[in-house]
Amino acid sequence: MHNLLHNLNPEQLAAVTLPAQSALILAGAGSGKTRVLTTRIAWLIQTGQVSPAGVLAVTFTNKAAKEMMTRLSAMLPINTRGMWIGTFHGLCNRLLRTHYRDAALPQTFQILDSQDQLSVVKRLLKANNIDDEKYPPKTVVYFINNAKDQGLRADKVEAYDPIERKMVELYQLYDDQCQREGVVDFAELLLRTFELLSRNQPLREHYQQRFKHILVDEFQDTNNLQYNWLKLMAGHGERHGGVLFAVGDDDQSIYAFRGANVGNMSAFEREFQVQNLIKLEQNYRSHGHILDCANQLIANNSKRLGKNLRTDAGHGEPVRIYEASSDLAEAQWIIEESKSLIAEGASRSEIAVLYRSNAQSRVIEHALFSAGIPYHVYGGLRYFQRAEVKHAIAYLQLMDNPHNDSAFLRVVNFPTRGIGLRSIEALQAAADQYGISLYAAVPYVAGKAGSSLGNFVKLVEGARFETQQMPLPELVRVVLEASGLLTHYQTEKEGADRIENLEQMVSAASQFVSEEGFGQAAPAHLGPQAQAQAGAAIVNEDGIEIIDADAALPTVMSPLSAFLSHASLEAGDNQATVGQEAVQMMTVHSAKGLEFNNVFITGLEEGLFPHESSSREEGGVEEERRLMYVAITRARQRLYMCFAQTRMLHGQTRYNMKSRFFDELPEESLKWLSPKVQSHWSATSRKSAWDEAPLVGSDNAIAQKLAQKSVSTGAGWRIGESVAHGKFGEGVIVNLEGSGSNARAQINFGSHGMKVLDLSIAKLDRLGR
């Protein structure tokens, strides 16, 4: 036991060893949050306060869940595989698989990913002749998900205008359609579980009594449904209840746009009468200057629970700030600095380039590529989302649940087998008429179309029959062949990568089977204890028989069903080159939870970061500031920030002011690097027309304009330059016109708007550094 608690600081120790009461742990960035969470679980188990089966640990991402299990395994000699550690969605899936009957779902229900959900809605709009201009599918999806996240079914949503009434109607139709198909979307997993346990008292009490300790990670990211789900599980306001241990950081709440409600933290404190609030403020990650920046910046937010990070490490290097003349120059600077970091011995994977929006990555990628520096861009399509993989999955889905219309439509004519639009329309009509799935409607379609469709059905049935006794990886291999997918891509000229991805699915299946313990004869792979339990009914104190989820899971789910859930719930990696020794590029959002020795925060300009759309939303700028806080706290040793005077965005040149966040940082922790002014005007190493234009002339109209203007005014003002005006404050010169005494400047004063000032009259100060 002493081993476990060894090396914990006083706050961490207090959090880990709290009594069995609800607690809120305010865990600052880099304060050892995951360590506290996992050590708490280990300590509870080791001291005999709870058995591994009595722990429920909830995370948002599979990655976090996996990490928790790995760390826990290292601390205790237990098998964490059977433990209830997972994402909200993964845990709900587990519960619904077991209690599918009570949840009114087919045993082989399948999970729609966002793409599939959108396609269901599009189909629905078409089938009901609804104008998709007036009701854009994306908006409808948003409406539905939003309602579900609030815990509301269609009959409970209040509509205030005809549009909303129609939306509610569509919501109902959508749910009906999903029910017919035997599919559930992500939000449905949670809502269905919530409703199941709300209405089924014995079941609810069973789990409430079972889960003595519930632990939640990233609590600030919970939405209302998730919070209510946790309340239900913890038996809040009920006789049977576990203890809720919530860990989060309100300063790192950056997902309001997808329904996260930071207010859940204070709600939890109030509703659970939390006596144990512990702040983890000791930071083990960043040097002093970096933390000072983070602290001073976030102090500008009004709604905070309050927290200040401290470190024992020294000040370290000051934060270096660079004002680039253009986005290209910004990228070039990042290259130069990265090169010297690498020359000093920094590993490339310890350099991260962060940006507010994905569009910014392009220029930087280009510069890194030209410089021959390997890089890796986060984001993009994940493995299970790639078209060819989704096609293969669709065949598997049809074998397991033929009523999944999305899967049916995806592959009924892929590879092409002469089933065109007309056949599908006829089939859809029959399906609508009888209220059945497309697959089930096939026998009702006569003629040639009927026979092609019939052949497709035979193909699926045949594959199902043929693979009945096969281990999962072999099954996948057979389906890849039988579906014609492999042959199809073999004949295609650009198909090599796709074939490779398809082949990879066989190994993904092998890996899944061995890692998740879903061998063909499932119970044999479990430990003796689980085998004894498997399928056994548990009688609770009310004398009601309940099949507990972990006893029943392997018997209730075929390896195929399990693999399909896995494909939906864990979309896989996004690139072939994982873990390469490469510079890491990502949005600030995806950097959350990561840390690097060297971090660049780029594009720190008004309109970009903070993003312009944030000023329109209530609390938007505060969320942007938290985002900036997350960005800063990713850095261990060196932090770089930069911005550009001119930037290409959406095909237009923009002149942004530097970000307001610079004004919120402690000057003594910063080192402003004077821009190499001539680099913008005379750089010859760069091929860009933009940079070369003033020297050699070019057909780049904007560059020419720029060059002429800067000469014609003679006053020395330059487009992109920052200035200060007595009345309007700081601004950026966007354009220059006229010359001599007629010289005027068009200046963007941010919140004071765009002004055209006469340069011979207006008093302007240069703001260059």
Add this chain to the structure above:
DNA sequence: AAAGGCTCATTTTTT
């Protein structure tokens, strides 16, 4: 059924 042309939007993302 594939290829080429047009319009349109374009913050952030996991499950």
Add this chain to the structure above:
DNA sequence: ATGAGCCTTT
């Protein structure tokens, strides 16, 4: 500027 989705053409 760029790419995705949709529509037209071959």
